[in-house]
């Protein structure tokens with residue numbers, strides 16, 4: 001039987017398709033509770049710690065909402081200021097302390113590999129809420145859930161990933177999951193922000209159908225899902241390099257005129273300038289419902305990891 005009980009969630013690649021499908025199914029059961037229509041206390045007495053060393057609105061708040069909607073409690077911090085990290089405490093010491101206070105830990109940290117390290121140190125399950133340019137597995141789960149809800153299935157859909165494919169952890173995680181689900185993957189980015197070669201190689205080894213586009217409008221014509229991302233300014237070693245690519249793509253009404261009728265546009269958010277607000281009122285725009293789906297999906301995950 002598939003079980004996620006006590007499992008660390010560090011990379012999407014460590015979940016099987018069956019496990020992912022179990023989470024998505026459980027998320028459906030959570031919907032009325034996520035909307036506040038039904039009350040549940042299945043996580044009563046459990047405590048979630050949210051350790052956020054990088055800015056976050058959606059990931060942290062939707063985890064907190066998810067925990068509270070299921071009757072659990074939340075502790076944590078949203079920046080390292082105000083914690084003993086400022087006195088020089090190491091991440092592993094912080095984790096060893098927090099595991100004494102909580103039943104499950106969500107960590108967001110600028111260093112790639114930090115969540116893995118935390119999981120090795122912690123006897124309590126650790127969920128990766130984003131580790132630098134590495135992975136963001138729970139974002140991927142809600143992205144998959146959104147595609148499934150909006151388009152019925154993930155299999156054989158053409159998903160175009162647009163933007164910062166080099167530093168974007170959301171697209172790194174999502175690409176692996178799309179390969180697992182036999183979706184077709186389209187890639188469009190400024191030339192300096194291409195998907196890392198090693199990820200492309202992994203995807204090909206998994207048998208994924210991948211197509212790189214040089215023109216955004218060609219990609220849009222073929223897409224079932226257009227997954228737009230922000231250029232990850234904070235990851236550029238040199239601000240001048242960021243300035244060269246800033247504003248280099250933007251989705252506005254005009255470029256969508258040849259899009260498929262049922263195209264959905266997603267974005268992990270925050271958006272900076274990549275999607276013009278005039279797109280928000282079109283039937284294609286799904287990024288706000290996508291951010292809401294973070295709640296039932298994270299509820300499902302907390303329940304499956306904490307109680308099975």
Ligand code: NCD
Nearest residue numbers: 058059130170230268269270
């Ligand atoms: C993303 C992240 O933190 O990687 N945000 C999120 O979790 N929804 C995307 C981003 O910051 O651009």
